[in-house]
Amino acid sequence: MGSAVSGSDQPAPLAGVKVLEFTSIGPGPHCAMLLADLGAEVVRIDRPGGNGWPNPIVDRGRAALVLDLHSEAGRGVCCAAADQADVLIEGMRPGVMERLGLGPEVLCTRNARLVYGRMTGWGQDGPWAHKAGHDLNYIALTGALAAMGEPGRAPSPPLNLVGDFGGGSLYLAVGILAALFERERSGRGQVVDAAIVDGVNSLMSFFAGLLPGKYLSMDRARNPLAGGAPNYRCYECADGRYLSVGALEPRFYESLLRAVGARPGLLQELGDAANWPRQCEELATLFRSRTQAAWCELLEGVDACTAPVLELEQAPDHAHLRGRQGFVHHQGLRQAAPAPRLSRTPARIGPTRDGWDVLAGWGVSFPA
Numbered sequence: 001m002g003s004a005v006s007g008s009d010q011p012a013p014l015a016g017v018k019v020l021e022f023t024s025i026g027p028g029p030h031c032a033m034l035l036a037d038l039g040a041e042v043v044r045i046d047r048p049g050g051n052g053w054p055n056p057i058v059d060r061g062r063a064a065l066v067l068d069l070h071s072e073a074g075r076g077v078c079c080a081a082a083d084q085a086d087v088l089i090e091g092m093r094p095g096v097m098e099r100l101g102l103g104p105e106v107l108c109t110r111n112a113r114l115v116y117g118r119m120t121g122w123g124q125d126g127p128w129a130h131k132a133g134h135d136l137n138y139i140a141l142t143g144a145l146a147a148m149g150e151p152g153r154a155p156s157p158p159l160n161l162v163g164d165f166g167g168g169s170l171y172l173a174v175g176i177l178a179a180l181f182e183r184e185r186s187g188r189g190q191v192v193d194a195a196i197v198d199g200v201n202s203l204m205s206f207f208a209g210l211l212p213g214k215y216l217s218m219d220r221a222r223n224p225l226a227g228g229a230p231n232y233r234c235y236e237c238a239d240g241r242y243l244s245v246g247a248l249e250p251r252f253y254e255s256l257l258r259a260v261g262a263r264p265g266l267l268q269e270l271g272d273a274a275n276w277p278r279q280c281e282e283l284a285t286l287f288r289s290r291t292q293a294a295w296c297e298l299l300e301g302v303d304a305c306t307a308p309v310l311e312l313e314q315a316p317d318h319a320h321l322r323g324r325q326g327f328v329h330h331q332g333l334r335q336a337a338p339a340p341r342l343s344r345t346p347a348r349i350g351p352t353r354d355g356w357d358v359l360a361g362w363g364v365s366f367p368a
Contacts, residue, residue, distance in 0.1 A: 012039025013345045017086045017180070018362060020078070021045065021062070022069075022102075024091030025053045026135070026160065027168030027196070028119045032089055034173050036061035037338035037347040040087070043355050043362075045069070045078060057335045065355030069100050073367040077359070082107040082114060084362040086189075087176055091119040094129045104191045114189040115179040119172050121163075123195030135163035138196040142167075143218070144204055151221035151228055167199025222273045224248065230279035231256070231270060234309055235287035242309035243287060243295050256304035260295075262286055 017040040021032040029044075036042045042062035047069065067074035079102070082088055088107065090097055097103045104116040121138045122128045139145045139162050140155075149156035172194035179190050210216040220226045227233045231247045247253040254267050262283060269275045287295065292308050299306050310318060316327040316334055328337045330349050338347035356366060 010345045012037075012347055013342060014039040017041065018084060019043070019062075019087040019089065020081050020085040022078075022088070022090040022092070022097075023047060023051045024119065025051050026091070026164040027172065028089055028091035029055065029058045030165055030169035031117070031119065031172045031176070032062065033058050033060060034169065035087070035176070036350055039345075039347065039350075041350075041358060043081065043358050045081075045355075056331065056333060060330065060335070061350035061352070063353040063355040063358040065359070069102070075101055077364065077367055078102055079107065079110065080364045081359055081362060083111050084364065085111070085114060086180065087115045087117060089117045089119065089172070089176075094120060094124045108189060108191070112188055113183060115176055115183065115192060116189065117172055117176050117192045117194065119168060119194050121168075121196045123198060124193045135160035135196070138167070139163045139200050142197055142200040142204060144200050147207070147218050147220060147223060147226055149220065151219075162203070163196045163200055167201075167203055168194065168196040171199035171202070221276075228273070228280075229270070229276055230266065230283050233280065235284055237290060237292040237295060238288055239291040239293075241292035243292055244307050244309050245283075246305040246307075248305070252303055252305045255302055256299075256306065259299055259302045259304055260286060 014035060017035070019032065019035055019040045019042040021028070021042055021044040023029070023044055023046045032042050032044065037060075044059070044062055044064040046064055046066045048066055067077055069075060069078065082102070090102075098105070104114075104118075108114050108116055118124060120129075121133045121135075122131060136145070136157050139158075144162055145155045145157070147155075148158055172192065175192035175194050179192055183189055207216060207218060211218070216225070217223050221228050223229075224232055231245060231253045234242045234244050236242055245256065247256045250267060250270075253270065254264075256262075257264060257266055266279055266282070269279060290298070295306075296308050308318075315321060321327065326337055327334050328349065329335075331352070338349060341347070360366075
């Protein structure tokens with residue numbers, strides 16, 4: 001298990017970047033965590049009572065303070081902090097920050113270099129911009145959800161990884177970093193409108209690009225990436241645990257069939273999707289004959305694209321993730337190490353600091 005702080009003497013890549021985060025849930029805090037891990041100095045403005053989803057891992061490495069944004073004093077502190085900030089992150093519904101007097105028209109006029117990051121599900125405009133929604137609704141509208149789950153059954157929610165974090169926080173982070181890079185040329189900040197529907201549409205480009213050439217079907221029963229194919233799915237083992245099989249290429253599938261003692265003809269029959277249900281059941285019977293650990297031992301060193309399906313609590317103890325020091329201990333919690341990894345200026349988890357102390361370093365005074 002690695003340590004929480006990198007041993008490098010080099011400053012982190014975003015050292016010196018000041019970020020003002022307005023508390024929200026899901027993708028906004030996750031984006032702020034990514035920026036903080038990369039060295040940004042992040043001050044989070046919490047509302048009285050918090051956001052209802054306290055998360056000591058996602059909220060790591062930054063300072064926090066509580067302000068009433070409906071009070072003149074609270075808004076005054078926010079304006080003064082935004083005057084000194086490089087980046088602002090907010091996840092309110094469209095129009096909320098404007099009604100508080102903290103919208104980009106006000107703050108970006110006061111600070112022309114401010115990169116104003118806005119995280120929403122539907123976006124800042126469009127007929128549904130003010131409609132309530134959550135991750136499941138956003139990925140439903142984009143065509144992503146319809147492709148997930150067993151054929152003939154209701155679509156399966158993929159946690160909130162695809163929408164909130166895949167299409168949300170990561171695209172917000174990319175937009176913020178792009179705006180900071182462009183600011184080096186122009187000297188001016190800009191608004192980053194990161195809508196989860198836009199991000200998921202972008203993520204779905206891989207599939208949309210394959211449809212015209214008939215390389216892929218989004219029909220769950222005929223999509224080789226949706227779990228219906230025998231060489232790309234999870235199989236239950238004798239102990240009730242599961243083994244993931246991702247042997248898409250013929251050479252990997254052939255290696256798998258040979259290693260597990262399956263009928264060789266399965267490889268030749270793979271091209272006809274009508275055979276998939278029968279092939280899946282044939283392999284399911286085979287994989288139920290041994291435990292997960294036994295299959296992992298048998299397949300160790302075999303290029304067959306397999307891995308055990310682990311519970312979240314089990315992942316840090318796997319030999320590969322231990323070998324990469326993929327998890328660290330920080331403030332009594334075991335948590336994912338900062339990602340991605342940079343060779344010269346590595347990311348690191350920063351200390352938790354008092355928000356007023358940090359703002360004082362920005363030149364922002366305490367409220368009277």
